[in-house]
Structure formats: C-alpha cells, structure tokens
Amino acid sequence: MIISTWEWIRLLGLLAYFYFTISIIFGLLRKSSFVKAHKNLIYHIHQNAGWLGLITVIAHMLVLLIDRFEPFSIAEILIPFSAKYQSLPSALGTIAFYLFLMVIMTSDLWIRTMNRNLWKKLHFLVLPAWAFSLAHGVLIGTDTENTLFILFYVVSGGITMLVLVARTISQFMKKGNVSTSPNH
Secondary structure, X not given: OOOOHHHHHHXXXXXXXXXXXXXXXXXXXXXXXXXXXXXXXXXXXHHHHHHHHHHHXXXXXXXXXXXXXXXXXXXXXXXXXXXXXXXXXXXXXXXXXXXXXXXXXXXXXXXXXXXXXXXXXXXOOHHHHHXXXXXXXXXXXXXXXXXXXXXXXHHHHHHHHHHHXXXXXHHHHHOOOXXXXXXX
16 A cells, blocks of 8 residues: 555644644643652653654655645645645644744753743744644644544543643742642
8 A cells, every 4th residue: 555645745734743743732831730649751752752743743744745636846745834724724733833843952952052031032932833833733733624633633622721720820830829738
C-alpha cells in the first residue's frame, strides 16, 4: 500500500499537534504544586515531546512542498497569509510554527544566555502557539468531519485546558493568595 503525500501531510500534522499537546500538558504538570513526584521524568517527557513536535511539524511542512494535489511554495509555507490554499488557516499553522520554534530555541539552546523573566514570558507563547495549531488543524484538516478526529481535538483540548486551569489554581494557592483554612 502506497501512502500519498496528502496522507503524509495529514499524519505529520496530527502527530505534530499531538506531540506539542503532550509537551504542554507535561510542562504544565511539572511546575504544578499538586504534582509531587517524578518531576525529572515529567520534564524529559515535556522536553522530548516538544522536540518531536518540532521535527514532525518541519516534516509536515517539507511534504507540503512536494505534494502534487495542493503544492505549497516555500514562501507560502514560511510567510503567513501568503498561501493560496486557505490563507487564514495556513497562516495560523505558520505562526504556530514560529512560536513553537521560538519557545524551543529559547528553552533548550539559549536559556543560559537569557534573562530568566524574558525566558518565562517567551515560554508562555507556547499556549497561543498551541491554540493556533489546534485552530489550524480544525479549520484546514480534511479529517475534521470524522467523529474520531473531532473527538481527538475535543479531548486533547479539554485535557490541556483542564491542566492549565489546575496549574493556574495551584500556583495561585501556592503564592498564598487563597487561604485554605476552613475559617476563611
């Protein structure tokens, strides 16, 4: 069985989104006060999933160049809103790529030379990057009419948002902004 480039594009796009989602979930869990054990394992899953997401999204972009059905030029892949095919959803994917790339480069390659506060602000760009990648997949994905794919996006989005809310609440409580005393 020969897999077409269009199938590779879809598969690599879904895998990239999956890896970035795993990276974000584990990144949020690692710094959550309610997670006490296995911080090192959680960190390695977070970091490795981020790199796998980046590698997979680059492969996704490269296969777009050789697809015969709807070929993209290098400019259409790298310049937001320049794609002829679904300009807005394509742009969301391109912007998400740049944001993910910036987060990974600043986190794993330049962190020792950066101001910690700047790094932290840049690192949280992963959340809009993830949201853009989710919107990109839902809007441009040819499989989003399939119930399993819709379920995949709903479950992955729901889990990510649940972990984000739990982390935010735990950080808020950790800072002493909320009393856990029964008298308050």
